[in-house]
Amino acid sequence: MKFTALFSLLSVAATVTAQNIALSFPTANATVTAGQNTTVQVSFPNSLTSVQHVSLVISLASCGQANECPSSAYETLGTPMYVGGFDPQYHESALPPYQNFSVQIPEGTAEGTNLLTVAHFMLLGASFVPILDFSNATVYATSA
Ligand SMILES: *[C@@H]1O[C@H](CO)[C@@H](O)[C@H](O)[C@H]1NC(C)=O
Ligand SMILES: *[C@@H]1O[C@H](CO)[C@@H](O)[C@H](O)[C@H]1NC(C)=O
Ligand SMILES: *[C@@H]1O[C@H](CO)[C@@H](O)[C@H](O)[C@H]1NC(C)=O
Ligand SMILES: *[C@@H]1O[C@H](CO)[C@@H](O)[C@H](O)[C@H]1NC(C)=O
Numbered sequence: 001m002k003f004t005a006l007f008s009l010l011s012v013a014a015t016v017t018a019q020n021i022a023l024s025f026p027t028a029n030a031t032v033t034a035g036q037n038t039t040v041q042v043s044f045p046n047s048l049t050s051v052q053h054v055s056l057v058i059s060l061a062s063c064g065q066a067n068e069c070p071s072s073a074y075e076t077l078g079t080p081m082y083v084g085g086f087d088p089q090y091h092e093s094a095l096p097p098y099q100n101f102s103v104q105i106p107e108g109t110a111e112g113t114n115l116l117t118v119a120h121f122m123l124l125g126a127s128f129v130p131i132l133d134f135s136n137a138t139v140y141a142t143s144a
Helices: 002-018
Strands: 022-025 031-033 037-043 051-062 079-084 098-104 112-124 129-142
Touching: 022 129, 037 051, 037 112, 079 098
Parallel strands: 031 129
Antiparallel strands: 022 037, 037 098, 051 079, 051 112, 112 129
16 A cells, blocks of 8 residues: 555656756757857657646856856856747657747857756646756857
């Protein structure tokens, strides 16, 4: 009895943790150019649980001369490039649902390593569990 309850709790937890956003583009070490637009692809795996996507932020933080990126998204997201809704859809059958965003890399972005972060807020399941999740990639910024 106890084991069954524990097992079902664990599988709920596993299902929940499997449902996170993923930054698919740009990939690690991609080059971006200050002042120019770049495509950011945010994926969300198909899920059995109902999900209500509330909002998404795409932002860029400089890692500075010392090449030290922010250690936590809770510390800073850097400069927001997109703040708004998220509506992932199926496009290619081999890929999970995703949405592409064209965002402008801020003018005056420091040349060098920057951390591109997506922050996502959703309500999960019939009891509307609030979940904030993040995904990031380090990118290399050049000036135009
Ligand atoms: C990105 O660059 C870092 C430092 O040069 C390297 O350690 C890492 O393996 C690279 N990652 C990818 C996916 O190329
Ligand atoms: C970036 O993502 C990595 C891998 O998921 C994680 O370990 C790291 O804490 C994240 N960095 C920030 C600033 O959120
Ligand atoms: C999303 O962007 C990627 C990378 O630029 C591109 O290959 C893909 O075709 C785009 N998908 C849609 C639906 O526009
Ligand atoms: C460039 O990005 C900005 C947001 O950062 C967006 O408003 C604009 O439509 C994009 N331009 C193009 C040509 O996609």
